[in-house]
Amino acid sequence: xxxxxxxxxxxxxxxxxxxxxxxxxxxxxxxxxxxxxxxxxxxxxxxxxxxxxxxxxxxxxxxxxxxxxxxxxxxxxxxxxxxxxxxxxxxxxxxxxxxxxxxxxxxxxxxxxxxxxxxxxxxxxxxxxxxxxxxxxxxxxxxxxxxxxxxxxxxxxxxxxxxxxxxxxxxxxxxxxxxxxxxxxxxxxxxxxxxxxxxxxxxxxxxxxxxxxxxxxxxxxxxxxxxxxxxxxxxxxxxxxxxxxxxxxxxxxxxxxxxxxxxxxxxxxxxxxxxxxxxxxxxxxxxxxxxxxxxxxxxxxxxxxxxxxxxxxxxxxxxxxxxxxxxxxxxxxxxxxxxxxxxxxxxxxxxxxxxxxxxxxxxxxxxxxxxxxxxxxxxxxxxxxxxxxxxxxxxxxxxxxxxxxxxxxxxxxxxxxxxxxxxxxxxxxxxxxxxxxxxxxxxxxxxxxxxxxx
Numbered sequence: 001x002x003x004x005x006x007x008x009x010x011x012x013x014x015x016x017x018x019x020x021x022x023x024x025x026x027x028x029x030x031x032x033x034x035x036x037x038x039x040x041x042x043x044x045x046x047x048x049x050x051x052x053x054x055x056x057x058x059x060x061x062x063x064x065x066x067x068x069x070x071x072x073x074x075x076x077x078x079x080x081x082x083x084x085x086x087x088x089x090x091x092x093x094x095x096x097x098x099x100x101x102x103x104x105x106x107x108x109x110x111x112x113x114x115x116x117x118x119x120x121x122x123x124x125x126x127x128x129x130x131x132x133x134x135x136x137x138x139x140x141x142x143x144x145x146x147x148x149x150x151x152x153x154x155x156x157x158x159x160x161x162x163x164x165x166x167x168x169x170x171x172x173x174x175x176x177x178x179x180x181x182x183x184x185x186x187x188x189x190x191x192x193x194x195x196x197x198x199x200x201x202x203x204x205x206x207x208x209x210x211x212x213x214x215x216x217x218x219x220x221x222x223x224x225x226x227x228x229x230x231x232x233x234x235x236x237x238x239x240x241x242x243x244x245x246x247x248x249x250x251x252x253x254x255x256x257x258x259x260x261x262x263x264x265x266x267x268x269x270x271x272x273x274x275x276x277x278x279x280x281x282x283x284x285x286x287x288x289x290x291x292x293x294x295x296x297x298x299x300x301x302x303x304x305x306x307x308x309x310x311x312x313x314x315x316x317x318x319x320x321x322x323x324x325x326x327x328x329x330x331x332x333x334x335x336x337x338x339x340x341x342x343x344x345x346x347x348x349x350x351x352x353x354x355x356x357x358x359x360x361x362x363x364x365x366x367x368x369x370x371x372x373x374x375x376x377x378x379x380x381x382x383x384x385x386x387x388x389x390x391x392x393x394x395x396x397x398x399x400x401x402x403x404x405x406x407x408x409x410x411x412x413x414x415x416x417x418x419x420x421x422x423x424x425x426x427x428x429x430x431x432x433x434x435x436x437x438x439x440x441x442x443x444x445x446x447x448x449x450x451x452x453x454x
Contacts, residue, residue, distance in 0.1 A: 002128065002375060003202060003236045003345040006046040008077035009126075011039055012053045012067050016085035020101050028084045031134065031185040032056050035082060038192045044238045045192075059100040061112045068117060072124035078235065079126035081117065084185060087135030097135065121161060125409065127378065128235050129161040130205065134184045162205050162232035165225045183221050187212045195242025201312060202345070203240045206233035236345060287316035291324055299331035302340075311343035318352050326355035329364075338367045341376070350379035353388070362391030365400075374403035378410050386417040389426070398429035408434070412441045 013035060017028035036054050039045045051074075053067050072079055086098035088107060096102070096111035103110050121129050166184035181189060191211055196203060209226040216223050226233065290298040290313065302310050317325040329337050329352055341349050341364065353361045353376065365373050365388055377385045377400055389397040401411045415423045415438060423442075427435045 002234060002379075003347055004045065004128075004238075005077040005347070006048065006051070008075070009047060009080070010051045010053075010071040010075040010078075011047060011080040011082070012055065012071045013039075013082045014055045014058065014064060014085075014097070015083070016057055016099055018057050018100055019086070019098065021103050022086050022098060025085060025182065027179050027182045027186075028134075029056060030180050031084045031182055031189075034181065034189050035185065038189060038238075039080070043241060057100050061099060061110075061116075064099070064112055065116060065120070068120045072120050072126065075124055075126035077126060078128045078130065079121065079124050080130045080132070081121065082132045082134075084134040084182060087133065127407065128232060130232075130235065130237070131161060131163045132165075132188070133163070134166045134182055162228040162235060163226065164205065164209060165227075166222065183216075184212070184224060187215050187221075191215075192238055193241070195240040197242045199240050199243055200308070201240055201243060202236035203238055204233065205235050205237055208237065209233070286313045287320060290328070291317055291321055295324070295327050296331050298328045302328060303332050303336055307336075307339050307343050311340050314340060314352070315344055315348045318348050322351055322355045326352050330356055330360050334363060334367060337364055341368050342372045346372070346375045347379045350376045354380060354384045358387060358391055362388050366392055366396055370399055370403060374400045374406040377414070378406050382410075382413040382417040385414045389414065390418060390422050394425060395429060398426050401426060402430045402434050408437060412438055416442060 013032050015028040015032040017025050019025075032054050036052055039047045039052050040049050053071060055064060055067055058064050068081065071081075083097050086102070088096045088098050088102070088104060088111060090096060090107050095114040096107045097114060097117070098111050101110055107113075117131075121131070166182075180186070188208070191203075191208060196207070196211065199207065205228070206226070209224060212224050215221075290301060293301070302313065305313065314325055314329060317328065329340065332340070341353075344352070349372075353365065356364070365377070368376070377388070380388075389400065392400075400406060401414065406414075415426070418426075427439060430438070
């Protein structure tokens with residue numbers, strides 16, 4: 001799981017509610033306003049207001065393009081693009097997003113070609129990209145919205161991107177007359193606002209899809225579709241406000257921003273090593289209680305917990321004392337520790353590994369599933385990642401560097417921080433195309449001997 005970092009993330013929200021030649025969609029205005037509030041709400045997603053661009057009723061495709069390009073160029077962690085309005089198909093099944101003055105017979109000059117959106121996203125340096133489309137991909141703009149096309153949906157796939165669309169096949173996306181929101185975005189906003197009572201502390205994109213799918217099915221609404229590359233659906237978009245009050249200081253013992261709480265409010269911890277005795281406590285209070293134990297005792301308690309719960313407790317421990325969290329994880333049997341790491345959000349997992357002794361961290365990284373360890377290494381400081389890769393078996397290290405979760409630009413930064421001999425050996429183990437791409441970006445800073453003697 002990867003938790004969105006609001007300080008390094010940007011969003012562009014586009015919505016067209018008034019059209020000159022297509023039917024109006026007045027609910028789209030509320031979509032934009034309420035979704036912007038959710039994204040900038042510090043208790044949900046927490047994007048700074050200046051990181052969230054809201055474009056209501058744009059008529060100029062160039063202005064939309066410029067806003068997308070600016071967000072894409074600034075986003076380092078997550079780029080989110082949302083569109084609500086009419087989606088139209090050309091005679092060649094090319095997807096166009098309809099703007100205010102879009103005419104169906106003038107799509108190429110009056111609408112936003114989705115290929116342009118793809119191009120902007122493809123060159124973004126953002127680690128993750130989320131595209132949410134509340135429209136249909138059809139040439140028929142009759143009633144609320146037109147029909148969707150599988151051929152058009154196939155266009156939205158971009159490497160490293162998660163796409164959530166409002167409907168599929170021949171189903172229609174609904175914008176009921178008089179409704180405050182379109183059906184799909186209304187379900188999305190309601191989920192973000194109310195959360196999932198029985199869920200985890202954060203809500204992933206995959207869970208959002210599943211919940212909207214179930215709710216839409218129960219209400220007889222069109223079923224949404226999702227598409228993701230790699231493990232993009234594991235991105236944690238927001239906090240789950242439906243789960244008790246785990247982030248409230250007075251209830252949890254640890255503040256959301258990482259500050260420590262008043263340990264006097266934490267019940268005395270038993271040293272008997274029974275995880276059962278912690279069942280009624282919140283994860284943050286458990287974390288503080290475990291930090292009061294001896295390292296081995298805390299490790300024994302953590303090992304007895306269910307892995308999903310233990311991973312949450314460990315992440316809370318890391319907020320208070322990352323060194324202690326790393327020490328506790330280091331005392332757990334290797335396979336069990338690896339399981340905990342796979343259940344953690346990638347950023348906190350990277351932080352814990354960075355605080356562990358190099359040999360232990362390298363051993364742990366050697367048994368964590370490849371896609372998880374590649375994503376975790378992608379969150380580390382390049383120097384630390386380089387040191388850990390140096391301590392790993394060469395083929396395993398090369399597999400991590402070449403994995404889709406370790407973006408190439410990140411791999412370049414890690415390899416630049418590595419000793420020359422080790423770097424050369426790992427490059428020789430990578431796929432030729434990947435190795436060539438990376439070498440072209442490293443070689444100018446590390447000239448060949450012939451060039452040095454010239």
